[in-house]
Amino acid sequence: MSLDGAVERREDPPAGNGNGNGAVAVALPTGRPTYGDRRLRLNPNTEHKPERYDDLETEFDPSIFSSLERHLPPTMLEVPRDAKVQFMKEILARYLPEGERTRVQRHKEYRQKIMSAYQPLHSDLYNMEPTTFFMPPFIKAINDNTEESFRSIMSEPSPGVYTFAMLQPNFCELLLEEVENFEKWVNAVKFKIMRPNTMNKYGAVLDDFGLEPMLSKLMEEFICPMSKVFFPEVGGSTLDSHHGFVVEYGKDKDLDLGFHVDDSEITLNVCLGKQFSGGELFFRGVRCDKHVNSDTQPEEILDYSHVPGQAILHRGRHRHGARATTSGHRINLLLWCRSSVFREMKKYQKDFSSWCGECQREKKERQRHSVAATKLAFLRSGGSII
Numbered sequence: 001m002s003l004d005g006a007v008e009r010r011e012d013p014p015a016g017n018g019n020g021n022g023a024v025a026v027a028l029p030t031g032r033p034t035y036g037d038r039r040l041r042l043n044p045n046t047e048h049k050p051e052r053y054d055d056l057e058t059e060f061d062p063s064i065f066s067s068l069e070r071h072l073p074p075t076m077l078e079v080p081r082d083a084k085v086q087f088m089k090e091i092l093a094r095y096l097p098e099g100e101r102t103r104v105q106r107h108k109e110y111r112q113k114i115m116s117a118y119q120p121l122h123s124d125l126y127n128m129e130p131t132t133f134f135m136p137p138f139i140k141a142i143n144d145n146t147e148e149s150f151r152s153i154m155s156e157p158s159p160g161v162y163t164f165a166m167l168q169p170n171f172c173e174l175l176l177e178e179v180e181n182f183e184k185w186v187n188a189v190k191f192k193i194m195r196p197n198t199m200n201k202y203g204a205v206l207d208d209f210g211l212e213p214m215l216s217k218l219m220e221e222f223i224c225p226m227s228k229v230f231f232p233e234v235g236g237s238t239l240d241s242h243h244g245f246v247v248e249y250g251k252d253k254d255l256d257l258g259f260h261v262d263d264s265e266i267t268l269n270v271c272l273g274k275q276f277s278g279g280e281l282f283f284r285g286v287r288c289d290k291h292v293n294s295d296t297q298p299e300e301i302l303d304y305s306h307v308p309g310q311a312i313l314h315r316g317r318h319r320h321g322a323r324a325t326t327s328g329h330r331i332n333l334l335l336w337c338r339s340s341v342f343r344e345m346k347k348y349q350k351d352f353s354s355w356c357g358e359c360q361r362e363k364k365e366r367q368r369h370s371v372a373a374t375k376l377a378f379l380r381s382g383g384s385i386i
């Protein structure tokens with residue numbers, strides 16, 4: 001897809017073939033008290049620390065329960081965990097269409113199949129170990145946890161695009177070996193894997209072969225502190241799920257990546273290596289759905305060259321693409337971070353001038369017009385402007 005064409009929306013591929021259309025009535029469990037008459041709070045109780053639900057055997061992602069808990073009516077916060085779970089399951093069953101439930105269930109089975117057979121090469125990668133994963137200045141900045149400390153390790157080559165040295169070379173090496181090992185296994189057992197999203201033929205979803213808990217920690221403990229500060233208007237303070245994957249470019253792999261927006265609120269993109277030329281990212285301004293194909297303003301143009309170990313953090317709605325990797329082999333780690341609260345609120349909003357460049361431009365234009373019209377009316381009425 002060229003820059004002249006429409007911007008694509010890059011999404012994870014659907015698992016299974018659930019149709020995902022239309023809501024259907026879902027039977028509620030019988031024989032137990034239900035809490036269907038109680039209403040959720042519209043705004044989350046951000047002071048409340050939700051329980052963890054990682055141990056739950058349901059078709060829903062455990063993070064959904066933790067997020068939903070903040071919306072429980074105050075009296076429900078006091079009841080035992082089991083009762084909270086039942087209440088939340090009833091709500092989810094009412095709102096999640098059957099097609100989506102089937103899709104979630106199939107994806108879960110797909111992951112279980114991989115996890116029961118795949119033997120990790122480097123088990124150290126599966127537990128978050130900051131001192132072996134990250135560069136010391138990055139760890140210090142996160143520990144200090146202030147805007148100043150983050151900015152001290154970052155560049156902001158264009159508004160809303162942050163770059164910083166993040167991963168240690170040895171960690172990049174181990175992760176590359178793990179991905180290679182996973183792909184070898186996939187080929188050996190002829191397993192049909194799902195690619196990271198709709199625009200890549202190569203690459204792998206890290207969450208699918210056991211790295212999900214480690215990536216959740218990465219998001220919660222290392223990305224959220226920064227996104228709270230730099231991207232609060234797009235859900236940066238309420239990130240609650242992620243999609244973690246690697247993309248691979250080179251001869252016999254994907255060459256480039258068309259102009260698109262990510263299915264994320266915040267995207268972390270870190271180059272893992274290896275040796276390559278080309279593959280630059282190009283950015284062309286942040287846009288809401290309505291303005292996704294609007295013109296780029298000159299000040300929105302940014303080209304960025306990847307450096308192994310170096311991270312780039314941007315809004316998912318920041319339009320971008322990757323130029324051809326002209327030689328060698330380039331592999332990048334991508335973490336699409338999402339906020340269910342932001343997505344829900346967005347449904348009821350029309351003006352995105354706090355982050356969409358085109359909404360902002362239109363708003364300024366309207367303000368200019370209204371000031372000019374007021375001046376004119378004033379002059380016509382015989383007044384004078386000092």
Ligand SMILES: O=C(O)CCC(=O)C(=O)O
Pocket residue numbers: 010247257262269281320321322332334
């Ligand atoms: O190739 C890259 O570095 C960009 C990847 C990207 O934008 C994506 O996967 O959404």
Ligand SMILES: [Fe+2]
Pocket residue numbers: 010260261262267320
């Ligand atoms: Fe992207």
